[in-house]
Amino acid sequence: MSAKHSLDKNKINILLLEGLHPSAEEVLRQEGYTNIQSYKSSLVGDDLKKAIKDAHFIGIRSRTQLTKEVISKANKLAAIGCFCIGTNQVDLDAAAEAGIPVFNAPFSNTRSVAELVLGEIIMLMRGIPEKNAKAHRGQWLKSAAGSHEVRGKTLGIVGYGHIGTQLGILAETLGMQVIFYDIEKKLPLGNAKQVATLNKLLAQSDIVSLHVPQTNTTKNMIGSAQLEKMKAGSHLINASRGTVVDIEALALAVSAGHIAGAAVDVFPVEPKSNQDEFNSPLRGLDNVILTPHVGGSTAEAQANIGIEVAGKLAKYSDNGSTLSAVNFPEVSLSSHEGRSRLLHIHQNKPGVLIQINQAFSEKGINISAQHLQTKGDIGYVVMEVESNQAESALAELNTIKETIRVRVLF
Numbered sequence: 001m002s003a004k005h006s007l008d009k010n011k012i013n014i015l016l017l018e019g020l021h022p023s024a025e026e027v028l029r030q031e032g033y034t035n036i037q038s039y040k041s042s043l044v045g046d047d048l049k050k051a052i053k054d055a056h057f058i059g060i061r062s063r064t065q066l067t068k069e070v071i072s073k074a075n076k077l078a079a080i081g082c083f084c085i086g087t088n089q090v091d092l093d094a095a096a097e098a099g100i101p102v103f104n105a106p107f108s109n110t111r112s113v114a115e116l117v118l119g120e121i122i123m124l125m126r127g128i129p130e131k132n133a134k135a136h137r138g139q140w141l142k143s144a145a146g147s148h149e150v151r152g153k154t155l156g157i158v159g160y161g162h163i164g165t166q167l168g169i170l171a172e173t174l175g176m177q178v179i180f181y182d183i184e185k186k187l188p189l190g191n192a193k194q195v196a197t198l199n200k201l202l203a204q205s206d207i208v209s210l211h212v213p214q215t216n217t218t219k220n221m222i223g224s225a226q227l228e229k230m231k232a233g234s235h236l237i238n239a240s241r242g243t244v245v246d247i248e249a250l251a252l253a254v255s256a257g258h259i260a261g262a263a264v265d266v267f268p269v270e271p272k273s274n275q276d277e278f279n280s281p282l283r284g285l286d287n288v289i290l291t292p293h294v295g296g297s298t299a300e301a302q303a304n305i306g307i308e309v310a311g312k313l314a315k316y317s318d319n320g321s322t323l324s325a326v327n328f329p330e331v332s333l334s335s336h337e338g339r340s341r342l343l344h345i346h347q348n349k350p351g352v353l354i355q356i357n358q359a360f361s362e363k364g365i366n367i368s369a370q371h372l373q374t375k376g377d378i379g380y381v382v383m384e385v386e387s388n389q390a391e392s393a394l395a396e397l398n399t400i401k402e403t404i405r406v407r408v409l410f
């Protein structure tokens with residue numbers, strides 16, 4: 001359990017992967033961080049372990065897998081920034097156990113996903129993907145068969161969160177009836193109606209769109225049994241996570257004609273970079289729109305995400321604030337001018353605060369402010385002391401056996 005002093009900003013190593021928008025680097029530089037290494041693509045295996053070894057902060061998108069093993073190699077890592085919504089690519093518990101908060105951007109790309117899906121709804125219900133594919137091959141499929149207006153049709157939204165709700169509102173403006181299924185009771189927006197079970201939603205919808213996170217409960221939530229329950233000639237859209245749909249079962253249902261068309265943006269296995277081949281049982285099916293995980297990839301979303309997450313990393317580095325961390329006790333802090341701030345991350349066991357207060361009192365260290373928050377197995381105490389007492393306060397904190405890591409902000 002070693003102490004982590006605050007470093008000069010130019011000694012803080014920041015590793016940015018997956019071609020983050022330049023806004024991320026701009027924010028970090030404006031905040032005084034100059035030691036930034038940016039990569040266009042993701043890193044895997046030994047390359048990732050080597051790169052993360054000396055990083056104090058890392059920024060990733062949905063591709064980079066920060067497993068327990070990778071995190072165990074990141075001895076200096078203070079925080080992880082997911083420049084996206086999903087945080088399933090990070091072992092959040094392993095990060096918390098190592099005293100590493102994980103931040104994300106919960107809103108910035110949601111509109112982009114909702115807009116893409118709205119466009120796909122119209123395209124699918126007109127049979128455009130197939131007509132387009134055929135035209136590229138010189139075939140002329142002028143026909144109204146299987147081609148429908150969306151007005152008056154039923155859209156079933158699975159997962160009525162930030163994206164699902166926006167999609168529902170947009171679809172209603174086109175005259176669609178919106179129903180949704182969610183594990184939580186949700187306030188319906190517009191004229192949307194919550195249905196009690198997934199099967200009810202599947203049986204009633206002309207088009208189903210999935211907007212749930214990757215969790216154990218959403219794994220393969222759409223498999224052959226669920227596809228059979230969908231109306232004959234209906235459509236499926238998945239812009240959530242590749243684990244949510246049994247992709248082989250979807251390919252069979254589309255090939256058999258029971259599902260008239262699909263739009264899929266996320267896959268169980270996605271290429272690691274734009275140079276790698278994309279393999280999927282859905283390839284070659286003309287009535288399936290395949291997109292390379294670009295639901296959130298718009299200039300507007302990426303620019304905002306860069307600002308939002310880089311800002312959260314800089315704030316945590318500068319003042320210890322963990323507001324909106326997804327795996328960590330949340331503390332919102334102002335600046336600490338004139339005093340030093342100690343950030344003590346510890347195992348959440350009884351008696352840690354007493355030990356700190358007792359040790360400080362014995363050494364005559366006056367605590368002028370103290371905040372404690374806990375989440376699960378992790379406790380986070382932020383204290384302010386006179387700057388000339390910061391070193392001895394740090395030494396005391398390092399003697400407490402529940403300490404995971406300590407930082408001082410001078």
Ligand SMILES: NC(=O)C1=CN([C@@H]2O[C@H](COP(=O)(O)OP(=O)(O)OC[C@H]3O[C@@H](n4cnc5c(N)ncnc54)[C@H](O)[C@@H]3O)[C@@H](O)[C@H]2O)C=CC1
Pocket residue numbers: 085086106109110113158159160161162163164181182183184211212213214215217218239240241265266293294295296297
């Ligand atoms: N394709 C892309 O580029 C993008 C994909 N995403 C994916 O979309 C997902 C959803 O994003 P948001 O709407 O912002 O998330 P959110 O957290 O606001 O909403 C998710 C909703 O799903 C519900 N839910 C969770 N488990 C469920 C279950 N088993 N059955 C039914 N409902 C369940 C939750 O209660 C919540 O209402 C993200 O977790 C991410 O994986 C997000 C952004 C871009």
Ligand SMILES: O=C(O)C(=O)COP(=O)(O)O
Pocket residue numbers: 061062063083084085086087109293294295296297
């Ligand atoms: O925000 C998310 O969860 C996404 O899926 C978008 O991921 P990306 O930033 O495009 O790798």
